[in-house]
Amino acid sequence: MTNRTERIREKLIEAFEPTEIDVSDDSARHAGHAGASAEGETHFNVTLIAEAFRGLGRVQAQRAIHMVLSDEFENGLHALSLKVSAPAGDGTG
Helix, strand or coil: CCCHHHHHHHHHHHHHCCCEEEEEECHHHHCCCCCCCCCCCCEEEEEEECHHHCCCCHHHHHHHHHHHCHHHHHCCCCEEEEEEECCCCCCCC
16 A cells, blocks of 8 residues: 555646646644644645646645545545646747
């Protein structure tokens, strides 16, 4: 079984085909906070750059990511800090 970091990365790559992705577990910084687990894997920082986000507002992009990760949220993922954008340029090549 893969850990949550790997599962998040795989799901986001499959859904959005990013040109850049970084997923890091930030759970240790949230120990004792709401939703934190002693085992970790509850709070993550995600940077995702993908053409799929071109023309989407911040909230639309975040909703799309939350939909892709809905099963993770149902099974212990508590929070994501997201940095999401389309690649620089106009996307025409």
